[in-house]
Each structure stands twice: as C-alpha cells, then as structure tokens.
Amino acid sequence: MPKAFLREIISATAIISGAIIGAICSYLIAKSTTNKSVRVQNEIFNESRKLEDNIRRKNTCQYANILQLDICTAIFQSIRSIRNIESNDENKYPIYIPVNTQYSKAIVFLTDNFNLREMSYLYQLYGIIEKINYDIKDLNYNNNKDYK
Structure with missing residues (x-):
C-alpha cells in the first residue's frame, strides 16, 4: 500500500x-x-x-369581607332607622346605607365559592339595599307622613 493512500485513510x-x-x-x-x-x-x-x-x-x-361588611352595615343601619322612626324624635336624620359600588365585581369573583341560588x-x-337607598334619597324629611 502506498504511503499517500495510508495517510489519506488515517486523515479521513x-x-x-x-x-x-x-x-x-x-x-x-445540548441535552x-x-x-x-x-x-x-x-x-x-x-x-x-403558587403565587x-x-x-x-x-x-x-x-x-368576602366586603360583602360581609355591606350586609352587616345594611342590617345595622336598618335597625337604626327603625329605632329613629319609632322614637318620634323631631330631629330625624336621613340614614343612608353605604354600599360598596363594586359589589358585583366581588360577587362575580366569588362565583367559584357559591352556587347559583346563593x-x-x-x-x-x-337590589333591596339599592332600592332602600333610592327611597331614602327621594324622601322628604320635612313631611312626617313621607318619613313614616
């Protein structure tokens, strides 16, 4: 075998x-x-x-805390309003029920935790709270008949 061929084989x-x-x-x-x-x-x-x-x-x-606070506030303000009406006090003051304006967002966020009925x-x-607030805004406090 020639040396050149051997070099080519070794090189290859x-x-x-x-x-x-x-x-x-x-x-x-890479792996x-x-x-x-x-x-x-x-x-x-x-x-x-996790985050x-x-x-x-x-x-x-x-x-959930926002909803709880709204419901408790509505109940307490309603009780105050009833006591105010029953007291026949001349210095009657309007009782507005504060409600979080973003309550629908809170309810929608909690849809996984509640069923459709809840x-x-x-x-x-x-809806009842908003209706009461609407009626309170339209109330004429000078007219005793409207107040009752």
Missing part, C-alpha cells in the same frame, strides 16, 4: 472520528442544557402558580 479516519466525537459532545451538552432549562421553567411555573393561588385566596378573603340571593339582597 481522524476527521470522521473527530466529527463523531464532536457530535456526541454537542448532543450531550444537559435543555434539561436544565426545562427544570428551571417548571420551577418558575410552579412558583407562579397566583395566594393572590386568589387573599382576594377571595377581601371580597349568587341570586346576594344580588337580590343588594
């Missing part, structure tokens, strides 16, 4: 083995990098999900 074998070793190393590096990237993305996703759950839980508590009751209760 070195090039092919170098390409194979380079391909294997590139594959292992390792991809696995690390997927692991980091999963950790970020899980942390994001969203915490925010949702806090918002649920906040909106949601309907909440809307009806707010």
